[in-house]
Amino acid sequence: MPDTSKHLLFILAPLVVVFAVLPGVYQNHLLLFNFVIFLILAQGVNIIYGFTGYLPFGYVGFFGAGAYGFAIMVMHLQTPAPLAVLVGGVVAVALGLLLTPLLRLSGAYFAIANLAASLAVLHFVANPALENITKGPYGVSLTGTFNPTDAYYAAIAVLALTLGGVVYLKNSAFGLALQAVREDAVSASMAGVNVVKMRVIAWLASALVAGLAGGIYAWYVSVFYPDNVFSSDFSIFAIVFALFGGVATIIGPIVGVLILYGIYNLIGFTTPQYFQLIYGLLIMGLVLFLPAGLVSLATRRGWNVP
Amino acid sequence: MSPETKPILTVSRLVKRFGGFYALDGLSFHVVPGEILGLVGPNGSGKTTAINVISGLYAPDDGEVAFDGAQAGGIASHRLVHRGINRTFQVPKPFLSLTVRENIQVALAYGHAAGHAAATPPSMAELLDEYRLKEVADRPAADLNSAQQKMLDLTRALATRPRLLLLDELAAGLNPAELDWIAGRIKALAATGMAIIVVEHLMGFIEQITDRVIVLNAGKEIFEGTLATAVREPQVIEVFLGGEHAA
Numbered sequence: 001m002p003d004t005s006k007h008l009l010f011i012l013a014p015l016v017v018v019f020a021v022l023p024g025v026y027q028n029h030l031l032l033f034n035f036v037i038f039l040i041l042a043q044g045v046n047i048i049y050g051f052t053g054y055l056p057f058g059y060v061g062f063f064g065a066g067a068y069g070f071a072i073m074v075m076h077l078q079t080p081a082p083l084a085v086l087v088g089g090v091v092a093v094a095l096g097l098l099l100t101p102l103l104r105l106s107g108a109y110f111a112i113a114n115l116a117a118s119l120a121v122l123h124f125v126a127n128p129a130l131e132n133i134t135k136g137p138y139g140v141s142l143t144g145t146f147n148p149t150d151a152y153y154a155a156i157a158v159l160a161l162t163l164g165g166v167v168y169l170k171n172s173a174f175g176l177a178l179q180a181v182r183e184d185a186v187s188a189s190m191a192g193v194n195v196v197k198m199r200v201i202a203w204l205a206s207a208l209v210a211g212l213a214g215g216i217y218a219w220y221v222s223v224f225y226p227d228n229v230f231s232s233d234f235s236i237f238a239i240v241f242a243l244f245g246g247v248a249t250i251i252g253p254i255v256g257v258l259i260l261y262g263i264y265n266l267i268g269f270t271t272p273q274y275f276q277l278i279y280g281l282l283i284m285g286l287v288l289f290l291p292a293g294l295v296s297l298a299t300r301r302g303w304n305v306p
Numbered sequence: 307m308s309p310e311t312k313p314i315l316t317v318s319r320l321v322k323r324f325g326g327f328y329a330l331d332g333l334s335f336h337v338v339p340g341e342i343l344g345l346v347g348p349n350g351s352g353k354t355t356a357i358n359v360i361s362g363l364y365a366p367d368d369g370e371v372a373f374d375g376a377q378a379g380g381i382a383s384h385r386l387v388h389r390g391i392n393r394t395f396q397v398p399k400p401f402l403s404l405t406v407r408e409n410i411q412v413a414l415a416y417g418h419a420a421g422h423a424a425a426t427p428p429s430m431a432e433l434l435d436e437y438r439l440k441e442v443a444d445r446p447a448a449d450l451n452s453a454q455q456k457m458l459d460l461t462r463a464l465a466t467r468p469r470l471l472l473l474d475e476l477a478a479g480l481n482p483a484e485l486d487w488i489a490g491r492i493k494a495l496a497a498t499g500m501a502i503i504v505v506e507h508l509m510g511f512i513e514q515i516t517d518r519v520i521v522l523n524a525g526k527e528i529f530e531g532t533l534a535t536a537v538r539e540p541q542v543i544e545v546f547l548g549g550e551h552a553a
Contacts, residue, residue: 173411173412173415176411176412179403179404179408180401180404180409183402183403184400184402186363186383186399187395187399187400187462188412189362189382190383190392190462190463190466191412191462191466192387192388192413192417192418194382195384
């Protein structure tokens with residue numbers, strides 16, 4: 001069986017099926033929904049960071065843009081929710097296009113500029129002068145489209161799409177060329193790879209994923225403020241989860257979300273007073289001892305990790 | 307080489323400035339298919355800059371690069387690769403975290419423009435075998451020693467089926483047995499009609515493989531001909547050894 005089918009059958013399919021049936025047996029649906037959202041965002045970070053090396057510290061900018069794209073369509077044009085989610089994705093891609101000049105930067109400079117860009121989008125959206133369009137800092141209420149069940153399944157659909165995209169990257173010449181660009185852009189161009197085009201495609205793909213997730217998030221929660229959907233927690237969590245598992249793999253970010261977000265909630269339920277202490281130590285340990293993520297425990301031994 | 311053979315690359319009055327420094331100051335030369343041309347000169351004379359401009363890494367400030375009759379100066383590297391120019395780097399630049407096989411795969415997959423079904427690219431097995439990389443094919447490029455990384459750099463270039471190959475100090479750091487072997491390989495490539503420009507400090511190696519050399523100094527050519535004649539030319543002796551050695 002080719003690797004692509006193996007990865008679709010043994011990674012994507014079980015994950016999607018498990019999350020599709022879980023609401024029937026587990027009552028905390030909001031928690032399940034958040035898991036799915038973080039699975040999507042961690043894979044979005046994987047696409048741009050794992051495959052091209054750009055660390056998107058302002059990744060939440062796309063998420064928030066998607067949420068507000070959704071909200072504006074619903075508030076002003078009474079668009080049906082699924083269509084508004086797609087518009088959320090398109091808005092994020094448009095923002096991504098606007099930000100393509102950032103790709104001229106690299107390393108920490110890109111991360112900082114991207115963070116600044118996401119803050120700029122936040123303050124643009126939260127500007128009281130735009131109250132007629134975005135409701136400014138006062139937040140939006142989208143009771144008309146409120147339907148957590150549909151939103152949850154839409155999130156699973158986007159998760160499947162995102163995972164499918166990562167499976168493609170992991171198994172195609174395109175994904176290999178992206179990694180080549182990450183390793184050495186000059187050599188990649190001498191291998192015939194159009195470096196700028198590849199980077200832009202990966203950047204827009206990761207923007208699309210976050211925008212769709214943001215639109216679905218808006219659909220699910222229905223009432224939110226700019227500070228909620230542009231919270232830097234989304235960027236940081238998605239990056240930490242992806243790094244914890246190990247980027248440029250399919251299962252790394254999945255493992256990262258399941259373990260770290262699992263622990264996060266476990267501590268939050270049981271011993272919230274120690275939360276920051278335990279979580280902080282955990283992340284420090286990761287950075288010190290496993291900088292390439294959990295999957296490096298296997299790759300170090302020469303095992304091939306999908 | 308027959309005199310009526312048309313040059314595949316013609317460089318005329320090429321200028322490349324870095325601030326006020328003229329790395330190339332009106333360089334002109336040409337290469338014909340199947341020829342091995344040596345670029346020699348003291349450090350800083352513009353050899354690597356010339357290769358960087360021809361391979362599209364730098365845009366020229368003035369002058370012309372014509373490849374196959376068409377303008378090639380200032381065009382993006384990947385487009386020049388698709389048109390048939392490739393190179394190796396003085397310090398090899400493989401994709402370190404990818405395996406040797408994956409390194410070559412990228413070039414095999416992207417080295418050709420769609421619709422340019424000219425020559426069949428060499429096969430992965432051939433390349434690995436001919437450049438002694440078979441044993442390490444599934445190891446990350448970071449594990450290779452420097453000679454192997456140089457060979458990987460060369461196979462990455464060859465996978466795109468170039469008609470003009472620029473070798474920037476490929477021989478530096480190789481042992482005598484490896485030098486003989488790679489000299490043979492380069493000559494075999496030229497015999498297939500590939501034009502090859504070799505930048506090198508090892509004069510014995512240049513003598514062994516080149517048909518003709520261009521001696522550069524301060525971004526200009528000061529001599530053109532065989533290496534044997536070059537070493538008797540007073541101006542060449544002067545830039546290499548200093549004025550008192552020139553008779």
